[in-house]
Amino acid sequence: MDFYSVVKFLHVVAATVWVGGGFALMLLAVRADRAGDTQGMLQVMRSVGELGNRLFMPASLATLLLGLVMCWFWVGFADVWIIIGLAGYAATFLIGTLVFKPTADRMSALIAREGVTPAVLDNGRRILKVARFDYAVMLVIVADMVLKPTPSDVPVLLAMAAVFGLGLWAAFDGLRPAAAAAA
Numbered sequence: 001m002d003f004y005s006v007v008k009f010l011h012v013v014a015a016t017v018w019v020g021g022g023f024a025l026m027l028l029a030v031r032a033d034r035a036g037d038t039q040g041m042l043q044v045m046r047s048v049g050e051l052g053n054r055l056f057m058p059a060s061l062a063t064l065l066l067g068l069v070m071c072w073f074w075v076g077f078a079d080v081w082i083i084i085g086l087a088g089y090a091a092t093f094l095i096g097t098l099v100f101k102p103t104a105d106r107m108s109a110l111i112a113r114e115g116v117t118p119a120v121l122d123n124g125r126r127i128l129k130v131a132r133f134d135y136a137v138m139l140v141i142v143a144d145m146v147l148k149p150t151p152s153d154v155p156v157l158l159a160m161a162a163v164f165g166l167g168l169w170a171a172f173d174g175l176r177p178a179a180a181a182a183a
Contacts, residue, residue, distance in 0.1 A: 004074055011066035015145075018059035019138050021051070026131045033125060038116060045124050049104040056096065064089055081148040084160070088141040095134045103127055129171045136167020 025044055032040030067085065071077050077086075107123050114120075140160045149156040 004070065007066055007069050011063060011070065014059050014062035014066060015142075018056055018063055019135075019142065021059070022056055022131075023135060023138075025051070026128065026135060029124070029128055029131075033128065038121065041121060041124050042111070042116060045104060045107055045127075048100065048127075049108055052096070052101050052104065060089075060093060060096070064093075079148070080151055081144050084144045084149075085141055088137050088144065091137050092134055092141070095130060095137075099130055100127060100134075133167040133171030136163050136170070139167075140164055 025048055029041060029044040031037075032044060067089075071082055075082065077083075103123060104127070107120055110117070110120055110123075140163050143156075143160055143163075147153070147156050149160070151157075
């Protein structure tokens with residue numbers, strides 16, 4: 001076995017932990033929300049807060065660093081699929097750092113001060129909407145890493161753009177209040 005194969009294996013393992021773990025938590029939150037299970041929602045929110053810095057951040061950084069090692073030594077940085085992957089990583093990293101972590105911290109503080117309030121649950125639901133976009137981006141990244149599109153792979157690039165657009169719609173169109181969405 002060569003060194004590239006070891007680095008690639010570790011890259012895939014780190015990505016699986018990062019993407020798969022977060023996706024499982026998102027599904028648990030959606031399930032709890034749809035069932036009206038307040039305690040389930042709170043448990044998922046606590047888990048996101050606890051695992052953010054301990055699991056997801058290190059796994060995402062390992063994914064990036066191992067990917068950069070492969071690019072530096074073997075692949076290069078000029079291919080379209082590398083650029084898409086790096087842009088997608090930057091987007092999900094920023095969402096995690098600027099949206100998920102601070103919102104989870106604020107929600108934890110609010111719960112400690114006031115208990116479970118409708119405002120806390122509404123914030124949790126808003127995070128779920130943003131998570132839909134985050135996972136649309138991650139789906140694009142996974143497809144990008146597997147399919148490795150070139151500029152001539154227009155159908156693949158269009159499909160990836162459609163998934164990205166649907167993720168945006170699911171996150172930001174759905175942020176309207178329920179009454180406005182029903183109208």
